[in-house]
Amino acid sequence: MSKLVAIGLPEAGKTTFLAALWHETESEEVKESLRLEKISDEATHLNNIRAEWLSFKPVTRTVQGQEQPVSLWFRNEQAVIGEVSFPDLSGEEFRQAWKERHWATEYDQLIGNAKGLLLFIHPNGVKEPMSIADVQRLAEAACPEGIEPDDNKAILRDSEKVVEATEEWDPLKAPTQVMLVELLQFVRRRTRIQFPIRLAVIISAWDIVKKEHGAKYSGEFGAQSWLKNRLPYLEQYLKTNPEFLVVRIYGVSAQGGDLNVDRAALKGFENASERILIEGSDCAPHDISEPIRWCLDLR
Amino acid sequence: MASPEPPVTRQVAPENVPPTSPSLVELPTGKPYRPVEVAELLRANLTPIVLLAGSAKCGKTTLLASLHDNFERAPSFAGYLSAGSRTLMGFAERCFDARAASGGDTPTTQRTIRAAGLLFYHLALRNEDLRTPIKHLLIADMSGEFYETAMNSAAEMRKQTIIRRADHFVHLIDGDRLTNDEFRSLTRANASLLFRRCFEEHMFEPDSKIDVLLTKWDIAIARCGTESKAQDVLKAVRDEITKQMEGKVARLRIEAIAARPHYRSKLRPAYGLIDFFRSWVEEPPRMSEPSVQRFPRVDVDGMFDRFAFRELPEMFEGPANV
Numbered sequence: 015m016s017k018l019v020a021i022g023l024p025e026a027g028k029t030t031f032l033a034a035l036w037h038e039t040e041s042e043e044v045k046e047s048l049r050l051e052k053i054s055d056e057a058t059h060l061n062n063i064r065a066e067w068l069s070f071k072p073v074t075r076t077v078q079g080q081e082q083p084v085s086l087w088f089r090n091e092q093a094v095i096g097e098v099s100f101p102d103l104s105g106e107e108f109r110q111a112w113k114e115r116h117w118a119t120e121y122d123q124l125i126g127n128a129k130g131l132l133l134f135i136h137p138n139g140v141k142e143p144m145s146i147a148d149v150q151r152l153a154e155a156a157c158p159e160g161i162e163p164d165d166n167k168a169i170l171r172d173s174e175k176v177v178e179a180t181e182e183w184d185p186l187k188a189p190t191q192v193m194l195v196e197l198l199q200f201v202r203r204r205t206r207i208q209f210p211i212r213l214a215v216i217i218s219a220w221d222i223v224k225k226e227h228g229a230k231y232s233g234e235f236g237a238q239s240w241l242k243n244r245l246p247y248l249e250q251y252l253k254t255n256p257e258f259l260v261v262r263i264y265g266v267s268a269q270g271g272d273l274n275v276d277r278a279a280l281k282g283f284e285n286a287s288e289r290i291l292i293e294g295s296d297c298a299p300h301d302i303s304e305p306i307r308w309c310l311d312l313r
Numbered sequence: 314m315a316s317p318e319p320p321v322t323r324q325v326a327p328e329n330v331p332p333t334s335p336s337l338v339e340l341p342t343g344k345p346y347r348p349v350e351v352a353e354l355l356r357a358n359l360t361p362i363v364l365l366a367g368s369a370k371c372g373k374t375t376l377l378a379s380l381h382d383n384f385e386r387a388p389s390f391a392g393y394l395s396a397g398s399r400t401l402m403g404f405a406e407r408c409f410d411a412r413a414a415s416g417g418d419t420p421t422t423q424r425t426i427r428a429a430g431l432l433f434y435h436l437a438l439r440n441e442d443l444r445t446p447i448k449h450l451l452i453a454d455m456s457g458e459f460y461e462t463a464m465n466s467a468a469e470m471r472k473q474t475i476i477r478r479a480d481h482f483v484h485l486i487d488g489d490r491l492t493n494d495e496f497r498s499l500t501r502a503n504a505s506l507l508f509r510r511c512f513e514e515h516m517f518e519p520d521s522k523i524d525v526l527l528t529k530w531d532i533a534i535a536r537c538g539t540e541s542k543a544q545d546v547l548k549a550v551r552d553e554i555t556k557q558m559e560g561k562v563a564r565l566r567i568e569a570i571a572a573r574p575h576y577r578s579k580l581r582p583a584y585g586l587i588d589f590f591r592s593w594v595e596e597p598p599r600m601s602e603p604s605v606q607r608f609p610r611v612d613v614d615g616m617f618d619r620f621a622f623r624e625l626p627e628m629f630e631g632p633a634n635v
Contacts, residue, residue, distance in 0.1 A: 115340045122338040143385045145411055147576040165577040169535035172575060173489060187412075188405040189385060196401050200340050247385045247395055254396035254439040254447065 015085070015097045018309050019124050021197060022134035023190065024105035027218025027268065029075050031134065032084065032102055033067035034268035034290055034302050036060045039088065043287035046298035048307060051087040051094050059102065060084060068286055070273055078106040088306070095310065105134075111200060112193045113185040126204045130212040130309025133194065137222050140244055143189040191245040198251065202258050213259045214305035215241065215252070220265035220291055221272070234295050237265035262308050264294035343402030345432035348475070351451060354399070354435065360449040361598045362433075364475055367485030368503060369457025372528035372572060376485065377434060377454055378407040379572035380590065383583050389441050391587040393594060396437040396447045403434055411573060431455050431475060438594055450594055453479065464507050467514055476516040480598045483524045483589075484508075488533035488569060492546055501550065508557055520599055521562040524589055525554055530569040531578035543569070 020028040039050045054060070059082035066073045076082065082102045088095040101124055111117040125131075154161050162168040181187075198213075205211065217223065217237045224231070231240045241263055242249045252261045270280050270289030280289045290300045296313060297304045307313055346354070354360055365373040381404040383390040398404060436450045453475055463470040476482060486504050490496035504525075511517055527533065527547060537543040551567040558565050570585035571578065583590075610622075610629045622629060 111340060115342050116337045117340065119336050119338055143382065143408065143412060145382075145386075147411075147573075151576050165579075166535035166538065168577045169532055169575040173529075173532045173535075183406050183409050185402060185405065187409065188402075191385065192401060192405050195397060196343060199397055199399075199401070203341065204338070242388055246388045250384065250389070250394040251397055254394045254437075254443065 019128040026134035033063035043285040048303035051089040078104040191248040221267040267291040345403035361480040364479035371487040488527040489529040525567040530571040531574035
């Protein structure tokens with residue numbers, strides 16, 4: 015059995031991806047997609063999240079301690095691929111691992127034996143390393159009245175200021191990219207399989223990025239450019255560790271749009287899989303199984 | 314993402330760390346290393362050590378935090394990409410107080426308190442062209458109180474063996490205080506005294522590389538009024554330290570820096586640091602052993618003395634004549 019593991023911080027889109035993947039591979043609505051060879055013995059969780067996805071409801075995210083074992087039997091046009099274990103792990107576990115510096119033995123087993131990894135990042139969940147200086151600059155631009163006109167005086171005034179007590183340090187206040195790099199460093203230390211590992215980075219809710227930036231992040235390398243701009247520290251880590259990770263980056267919108275704003279448009283698709291948006295290397299339109307194919311070394 | 318070179322396949326074993334409980338697996342703390350913890354890293358890699366020394370609040374920890382911050386905020390820094398860090402939690406904590414998430418209104422950095430002593434921060438780096446292997450760098454942050462104690466006591470100075478071991482001894486002098494009439498003389502005197510103490514206690518070797526960084530250069534310029542006036546201060550310090558150190562160490566560099574300049578300053582973040590950082594990463598660690606104290610040659614003719622002169626001539630002063 016091939017083992018893949020979806021990792022990432024909470025609300026990064028892991029379960030919604032799984033719901034759309036289950037529907038697409040079972041329904042065979044997308045010609046290029048992987049197909050389901052047979053239905054897993056235990057499919058309650060998969061059917062529940064698929065029902066939510068098909069009903070245009072937010073997919074219920076996985077809660078820590080209530081993770082579901084999931085396995086999918088895939089085939090492609092040529093042959094049976096076999097059973098792929100794809101446990102639906104809670105992002106909270108990974109966030110706590112960053113803070114508490116341990117994780118559950120079950121996670122360790124899953125991650126240590128994973129043949130491939132899918133790392134999920136939600137564009138609206140990114141905590142960036144914004145500095146106080148950035149905020150000061152923005153504040154001055156917004157309210158130029160009353161600012162000290164002389165730069166030297168402003169610098170000296172601030173240098174002599176008594177620094178007031180700030181919020182206490184909490185590891186959970188660290189930037190997202192720092193937590194994700196540490197998560198990958200944990201994986202590196204705990205993995206039991208041969209390097210390099212295939213890693214698919216999924217920028218979820220890709221429709222948000224497309225709406226906000228238009229063509230700026232389009233095409234095969236659009237998601238990679240987005241990652242470089244928004245999470246440069248993570249992008250550097252992925253680029254500099256090819257002995258450990260072989261990486262592809264995808265922009266994926268499993269919902270296809272905002273469930274409140276775009277609901278009517280999403281309902282208009284004849285086949286539900288057509289609402290799926292994916293961009294990246296070798297991606298056929300709507301084929302959400304491409305990152306799985308990449309992780310299973312079928313490319 | 315294209316790989317720069319064919320990936321190497323190797324078998325790896327999981328880290329052998331006993332779990333805290335049967336259901337939990339312990340993970341590395343990510344905190345800065347203490348001196349006893351760096352040996353493994355030093356043995357495994359040719360890792361240069363950069364020692365940051367200077368009085369309390371002179372900007373050591375700000376420099377350290379800003380190095381990491383540059384990798385977090387831009388696609389690269391000084392021609393290098395970050396390939397990770399074993400002390401990521403430590404860096405995240407150090408960077409926190411200058412971040413909006415801290416809720417503060419003035420960027421600052423938690424100082425290294427004396428109890429923390431000497432802490433080592435690790436950076437893994439790879440050249441932007443991705444053609445060379447990952448390089449490692451250890452940056453040692455010595456608390457200002459240690460520095461002051463070492464100036465006051467020869468015995469305390471001798472305990473700071475890290476000064477001998479460091480590949481780059483970086484002495485930070487507070488540029489703000491140096492341009493402030495109230496503190497100028499004391500700041501210069503302390504800088505001079507530290508170097509004198511280091512020489513008298515043989516803390517530097519002929520192959521030592523010394524960098525003197527005048528920190529907070531943005532404030533220094535603001536205090537002087539113009540950059541050219543601030544440059545005059547830099548020149549005076551440079552002349553004084555050069556006179557004191559010339560010919561005694563392999564290299565002496567004296568420059569002004571502003572690791573995290575004020576947002577109204579014309580200086581860019583990490584002003585003056587790029588060339589230093591590059592050399593710290595690229596220059597191989599010092600391979601020389603610390604010099605050995607030799608015994609004076611005495612005029613004796615005992616069997617054991619003759620044996621010692623013949624077998625261990627390097628232990629005695631003067632030419633071997635046995």
